Amino acid sequence: MSLLTVEKASFGYSKTRLVLDGASLDISPGDSIGLVGESGSGKTTLLRLLLGLIRPSSGNITFKGAQLDPANAAFMREYRRQVQVVFQDPYSSLDPRQKVFAIVAEPLRSLRIAGDHRQMVTDALVSVGLDANVLDRFPHEFSGGQRQRIAIARAIVSGPSLLLADEAVSALDLSTRIRIVELLKSLSQTMTLVFVSHDLGVVAALCERIVILEKGRIVEAGPTASILANPQHPYTQRLLASVPRMPA
């Protein structure tokens, strides 16, 4: 069964312009999907629909066969446990006044998840490559890459089945970016990943499937290898041509 299905979803911030126009997407357990498009193509808006932060003006979103219903508090609590997100900026996404333990434990508290929170937070930190002894430190004591690891630990502490990442490596320098991509790749072995990016190169390294968004429409989707080898849509061909080649 599909994990998350988007059927012909449309959305506009105003009545006169659709930002998403009939987008359909089928996410199966174990998928790693890269959602690619230029700035303004609607990637973040699609992600906000997936998070239940906005509702489609037409179309349908279902999670494990049940309709995504932001008004249903019990459904949304379980949904938030199962579907977590990592944002772009590791500097603004962590509360500077909170220590690492409080930051990473936040979903456990707000979703009222039972268990030994200290142990669960420690496990999450270790699985993103951080030492358990960072619990009592503040975000400003960490580098950008380490902060993004803390944000990823917070996203996985509730044991989600789906991890959404919105430009999660774009704000990092190149070598840190490579290490965080490697971390996300290893996490994608055990959870489903939707990775939103304008960077086709990063997506190619990380995702098995690519979905290309242009002006709110999905113009091409398929396995990464075949899209890269044989892009069908002119927009995909242009995106591919604009990926910088690594020097020999």
Ligand SMILES: Nc1ncnc2c1ncn2[C@@H]1O[C@H](COP(=O)(O)OP(=O)(O)OP(=O)(O)O)[C@@H](O)[C@H]1O
């Ligand atoms: N809150 C908002 N109110 C009005 N228009 C918005 C809002 N958020 C986004 N838009 C518009 O919707 C369109 C799609 O934006 P969106 O952020 O989804 O694109 P994106 O592909 O994620 O872009 P980027 O890569 O720059 O983040 C853009 O034209 C944007 O200006």
